[in-house]
Amino acid sequence: MEYTHLAAELLAQETLPGFGEWRGHHDAWQARDRANWLVARDKGEITVGRIDEDPSRVFAWQRRWSSPQPGPSHGFASPLPDGGLAVSGSGIVTVYEANGRVRWAHEHEPWFDQHIASGACVADPSGRRLLVTMAGPTEEDGSYPGDLCVALDLADGGRMAETVLPSASAGYSFQQSLTDPTQIFLNAAMGDTFHSLLVTLKDDALWAEPVGLEDEPFAGLSVNGAFLKLDVGGEWLSRYEAGQPDVSVDAADVLPEDLRFVGYSPGFLDTDRVLAAIAEDQDSEDNRHLILNGRTLQPVAELDYPGASSFDPLALGDGTWLTMDGDTVQRWRTA
Numbered sequence: 001m002e003y004t005h006l007a008a009e010l011l012a013q014e015t016l017p018g019f020g021e022w023r024g025h026h027d028a029w030q031a032r033d034r035a036n037w038l039v040a041r042d043k044g045e046i047t048v049g050r051i052d053e054d055p056s057r058v059f060a061w062q063r064r065w066s067s068p069q070p071g072p073s074h075g076f077a078s079p080l081p082d083g084g085l086a087v088s089g090s091g092i093v094t095v096y097e098a099n100g101r102v103r104w105a106h107e108h109e110p111w112f113d114q115h116i117a118s119g120a121c122v123a124d125p126s127g128r129r130l131l132v133t134m135a136g137p138t139e140e141d142g143s144y145p146g147d148l149c150v151a152l153d154l155a156d157g158g159r160m161a162e163t164v165l166p167s168a169s170a171g172y173s174f175q176q177s178l179t180d181p182t183q184i185f186l187n188a189a190m191g192d193t194f195h196s197l198l199v200t201l202k203d204d205a206l207w208a209e210p211v212g213l214e215d216e217p218f219a220g221l222s223v224n225g226a227f228l229k230l231d232v233g234g235e236w237l238s239r240y241e242a243g244q245p246d247v248s249v250d251a252a253d254v255l256p257e258d259l260r261f262v263g264y265s266p267g268f269l270d271t272d273r274v275l276a277a278i279a280e281d282q283d284s285e286d287n288r289h290l291i292l293n294g295r296t297l298q299p300v301a302e303l304d305y306p307g308a309s310s311f312d313p314l315a316l317g318d319g320t321w322l323t324m325d326g327d328t329v330q331r332w333r334t335a
Contacts, residue, residue, distance in 0.1 A: 011320065014059055037051065088133070184199040186199050
C-alpha cells in the first residue's frame with residue numbers, strides 16, 4: 001500500500017531535562033487549560049514545560065519544583081491554571097504553589113497494590129477544584145465497590161464531591177480537550193482491561209460515564225468536541241463526537257499488511273487531520289508516521305523526515321507536532 005509522501009520540516013528543538021527517561025509515563029504529555037504540556041522528572045525535580053503557541057519555538061517556558069512529595073516514582077503530576085503543581089502519590093495528594101511552597105496535602109487510603117495502581121489529577125475547568133482518583137473504602141462485608149474520583153477544593157483541599165469508578169486498583173490518566181476544558185477524559189488500566197470514562201462535574205455533582213468500547217483507551221489530542229480512541233493492540237482506531245456517527249477503521253483494512261497503529265497518542269494535527277504512528281509491533285522503534293483524514297480516519301499521506309523519526313509523535317492541534325530524541329524535543333510541520 002503506497003501513500004502520498006510529505007516532507008517534515010523541523011521548526012525548533014529544545015531540551016527538557018529528564019524527559020528521555022520519563023516520556024513513556026502517562027503524565028509525560030498533557031492537555032491542560034487550552035495548552036499542551038510536557039512533564040519530566042530528573043534528580044529529584046519535576047519540570048513542567050508549556051508548549052509555545054509560536055511554532056518557531058518548542059516551549060513558552062519551563063518551571064521546576066525541587067524535591068516535591070516523596071512517594072512511588074510513578075506518581076502523577078499535573079500543572080494548575082494558577083501556576084501551581086498537583087502531585088498524586090500513594091495515599092496523598094499535594095498541591096504546590098508556583099514558588100514551591102506546599103499549599104495543602106490531602107491524605108487518603110493507600111492503593112492496595114502500589115506497584116500497579118497509581119492516581120491521577122487534573123484541575124476542573126473553573127480552576128477551583130482538583131479532580132483526583134484514589135482508593136475507596138472497603139465495605140463491612142469485605143467487598144470493594146471500586147476506586148473513587150474525588151473533587152477537592154483547590155484552595156484548601158476540602159472534599160467537595162465524589163463518584164465510584166468501575167475500576168479497582170487501576171493506573172489512571174486524565175486528559176482534557178485542547179479547545180474545551182469541560183471535556184475531561186479518564187483512562188483506567190486494570191491489567192488487561194481498560195476503562196475509558198468521560199468525567200463531568202456540575203454544581204458539585206460528579207459522575208463518570210463509559211464511552212465507546214472497553215479496551216479502547218482515549219488516545220492523543222482532542223479538539224472541537226471530537227476525540228480518538230485506540231484499541232490497546234493497535235488493531236483499530238475510532239473517532240467519537242456527540243451528534244455525529246462513530247467512525248472506526250481497522251488496521252488490516254487501511255494499513256500495509258502486518259502493520260498496526262502503535263504508540264498511544266494518535267491525535268488531531270488540526271481540525272481536518274490526524275497524526276498516527278504505525279509499525280509491526282507496539283514496542284518497535286522502527287515506525288512510520290501517517291496523516292489521516294480527520295473525519296474518515298483514512299490514511300492520506302506518509303511523513304518523510306530528514307533523519308530518524310521517533311516512536312510516538314505528539315500532534316499539537318495547530319498543524320505542528322513534536323517528536324523526541326532523548327531529552328531533546330523537536331517541533332515539526334509539513335513542508
